[in-house]
Amino acid sequence: MDLQPIYLSLQLAALATGLLLLLGVPLAYLLTQTRSWIRPFFEAIINLPLVLPPTVLGFYFLVAFGNGTALGRWLQEVVGLQLLFSFQGLVLASVLYSLPFMVNPVYAALRALPDSLKEAAYVLGYSKWKTFRKVLLPNIRPALLTGSVFAFAHVLGEFGLVLMIGGNLPGETRLASIAIYDQVEVLNYAGANQYAMVLLGLSLGILLLAFTVNRKAPRVL
Amino acid sequence: MMQLHFQKRLAAAQGAMELEIQFELQTGQCLALFGPTGSGKTSILRMIAGLMQPDGGHLSWKGETWWGNAPKTNRPPQARDCGMVFQNYALFPHLTVQQNIAAGQGPTSDPKAVDELLQLMDLSQLAHQKPGQLSGGQQQRTALARALAQKASLLLLDEPLAAQDQATRQQLQQQLRQWLKETQTTTILVSHDSQEVKALADRVLILEQGRVTADGLPAEIFPTASQSHGEYQVMALQHTHGGWVATLKSATQSLQWTTAQRPNWQIGDIIQLNTAS
């Protein structure tokens, strides 16, 4: 069995999860700060990947970032960013695709924290940024873990989107899920099984680890 | 000196209420706000701390405007030199008792001062516990220690000793009083407990339905039984977590009467207070 697709999938999932932590957590915080009437719009947009079929998302990526649009040409020619059929494109797509998996648990956890926690920090002279780092984040650690694990596992299992915009390039965009599909296409069920078992084992292990750690985490208030 | 004038429309359980309060407070004094639940006491503390915006009025402390309309001024809570004990304590759950108290000190940490506060609040044994492992009373003492650690010139205390048992409360009242006088800290205390007001405050405002109905020395407002000897009508009777508070009115004065048990009077009853009651 060629292990490269598995290695590539893990690499993609790790990178996307890291970026999601950097991006999704502040986004979740900003969401708690937005006015209540406008918040549902942002919530709906962030959660769009949950309801859109991945192939639809992939199709729009293909159109938006291709040679046919001004945006696609600008990205390629001016910025020098090749987003279709490249690993970096998969990273970006995975971040957008898994955004709700990171934002939702973090947002819910932030909202569940009592306001007085934040207020106490302000009265103690903590800036908003320091309050976020030193008071809010440490108290939503279980949600950060849950979000990371779900995002990681979701990227690991991502298929339709990758099929559309990846191009199935070995070592670049041929992920484990695509390799499984390939093996099934040529009726090599034994080969598909090997990849699938590795992916299944990995996913199960990660989820098990996360739930075990979260079981030990103290409840906040 | 503090100059305060707040107007604020408050949504309460029994409908909206118009809060209107105005007072001046000398530096170093301890002022108690006394009144039934829902009379607006906590809201006043929150507006002083900058956690809530008044609709109108003015607030200045030591000559500096903290909140005002002309010109528009609103200092953020971080820039107001005040400490606060929250009714629900609002301790940081991920920090130990010691770390919570140290969090009050700001950038310059002083472990010795933390140790002193741990001792003062009888928390030395619990220094490395987290709030989730403490009783309500222990959490409350931690919150008080954290606020004291701030060494702010203004201290806002929202029912700071309500969760303590009787013996601890009396001891803490004494220690707190001494601490406040030594550090010359100006204090605003919200309380349901007339005994506590008498032990801590230099002055008391009675608040009812968002208005000040009495302003004076605790000994005048809450006379001891012998001084209040006479015939009274029961104007209001309210359950609080400190016990029962009755508002009594005679021909010459009105007073709040606190008891642990539900009294067997009804509103409107005429009762006789004497030394024995």
Place this chain on the structure above:
Amino acid sequence: MLLLCCACSQKPAPLRIATASNARFVAEALAKDFEQQTGQPCEVIPGSSGKLYAQIKEGAPFQLFVAADLDYPQGLYDAGLTLGPPVEYARGQLAVWAANDSSLCAVDSLASIRVQRWAMANPEVAPYGRATRAALQAHPKWDKLKTKVVFAENIAQVGQLVSLQSVDVGITALSLIQGAPQPVRGFWRPHPPALYPPIRQGVVVLRGSTPELEKAALDFQRFLLAPENDSLFQQMGYLRQG
């Protein structure tokens, strides 16, 4: 020449060959030979012709497109994305494939009551599906056959349905069965090529890569068309015009 090769990076950039699903086995075999002969590494990227066509239009980094028909390569040529017009490299053949019963692998048996379900590729998107429909529309019992059909996304999926016995019979590409690296279960027979319009499969060399890769792609196209490979194509279920 040798020096030049050593001077450049240890492994030259791979020649990426986008290949319709039915042609992947023959393309992989040819790519291996080509790599041995020239030292140029090759990667075969399998997929449906329609999806590959869309990806190439959006700039996918492929140098060759080995398609399942002539229309998709022609579209790329018309769009100016190729180095020349499409060239027919082989003609595909339909096969009737039965999972269990050797007596069922003929089109006439589709009407039999022993066939509860049969599968073909979707004629709207798959060239082999189009040929299948053309072959069967003339059949006297087409109206009855239609009621038992399952449309698969592509010929590879037809193979999956048959090999997993989800259907009794499937009509797919002969090349998918004969070219498979591992033995395939069931019984099959080619459908006589005279009974359907030829499935003409075309190849184009794509523009837009480095001069070295474009040259390698042209070399590979020549290799693909070379008479010495006729027997390989025939062995894998294609017809080659002499």
